[in-house]
Amino acid sequence: MTKFPMIVTRGLGKSYGSNVALAGVDLVVSQGTILCLLGRNGAGKTTLVRILATLLAPDTGWAQIAGIEVRRDAARVRQLIGLAGQFAAVDDGLSGRENLELVAGLYGLRRREARARSQEVLERLGLAQVGGQLVRTYSGGMRRRLDLGASLVGKPAVLIMDEPTTGLDPANRIELWKLIEDLVRDGTTMLLTTQYLEEADRLADQIVVIERGRVIAGGTPDELKQRVGGDVLEVRTTNAADVERVVQLLDGLGSGRPVADMRDQRVTLPTTERVQTLLAAARRIEESNIPIADLGVRRPSLDDVFLALTAPGAESRAAVPLPSSPGRSTETRTAPA
């Protein structure tokens, strides 16, 4: 079964003066699937989202939503999309219900429909109780949910969400994930940006990793994990100052280069020979007398993929295109041990 490509971009580029925000991005999102656009701050995620949402014209390339070119027929595209921007764009001085009814009205729903649809969305988001209260009184999580609700009232076929869970506490994040999964099950096509690998791993059918406006990798979460190759040896040092030394120490072992993660005082190393690599690493560390907090081998997480892809010198390796599998991945994903 071939699925309809609901979102397509080709060679999308955008610069702000000399600052290149997007440098030729290609991606495809099939109908009823979710693509996570993964990238750090400043990678170009919001720029891409704004182009898809008809808010910004690209300098080069084109984008289509449901086969309609975004620039040529923006008015029709706006009838198909729902946008939840990076910051919750709900009005503090209106009640939750008033916010939704306003947006429903702007989608062209009649008063009656708008009211019914808003109620439906409020219930779905667990906000029915507080629907009549001013948004000013809502918690951060409730505001976020309402903002997502506003992008849902028009029953858009394509939902575009820019970092929907940034700033949410874990409980709210998990709740939002469930909602997103429900929506995709109902046939909504979704493009979601995130800085969290865990999020992309959990939600995505396809992940596209961007860095400085370029796609540096793409594929299913499993494909991306395979790219790290086999397993991952992980060393956590006791002192941050030792991270670099451990990197030098481990160089040459494993199936790739060791990667440092300064924030977590961690060095990871891809390996296809888990036992040999672990023993060799243990020996070298013992001889060097570097104090370490943890040492082990585990299944790769998306974090490892991201680190491997964005480490200095990784770009040439990352340029190798990945095989892409159409549709939803049916394999079960093993959580990293």
Add this chain to the structure above:
Amino acid sequence: MSTFPIPEGIRVGRSQNPWTFVVDTLRLTRRSLLLAVRMPQLIILGLLLPTMFVLLFRYVFGGAIIVPGYHSYVDYLIPGIVVQTALFGGSSSAVGVADDLSKGATDRFRSLPTSRGAILAARTLADLVRLAYTIALIIGLGLLVGFRFHNGWLQVLAGAGLALLFGYAVSWFFTLLGLFVRSAETAAVAGSVIAFPLVFAASTFTATASMPHWLRAFADRQPVSYTANAIRALMLGTGPVQRPALYAVAWSCGIIVVSATLATWRFKKI
């Protein structure tokens, strides 16, 4: 590339026509007004300034100001305050526009199947409604402190209409400004910086005849003076109406046409 047919069950319904423009403008105007009503601090703050000016000029400075041709200074003062209110009220549009931009509301509305013109039209229309309310209160206050109409009701209404037209023009100008500065704080500062000289280098509080030559050359030719003079002529029957009224209308319409055109253009590229 080949285009696929739009999958079944996907609604591409809403057509853009003048009717949707009107309906959406009203919807969004209602939104702005509701937001304003639920921030009563801002409305009160907006009333505070003109009230202070009325009291200050009526009771503190008023005794020392003599305007030739005006029997009572308060009659001269209130039309000036009305124009001042229109200017300051209109300048708050910049804050509203910048606020919507920085908080993402504008992005949301622009991604919806509504006319982009409606978003701006609603902003200025809502500010016009607020201004009408404020001006009515200021005139009411004026009546309490001794201001009197000395002309027919039709002329008085025409005078109020001129003030609103000017406020509407100012509102469009500051909408344009808000689209450029994008932050509510900057917009507020820019609003005062522009509005203050226009209010004081004008016939708002006293006749321009006593000003130095260079200042008077500016004061006599700018829209605040024309509008204030025209309102005085209409509400009080002092002096000829036609010339100041004509200039006032021309200024306001000119500002509206230029600002609305530029704002619409700017709004597309934001």
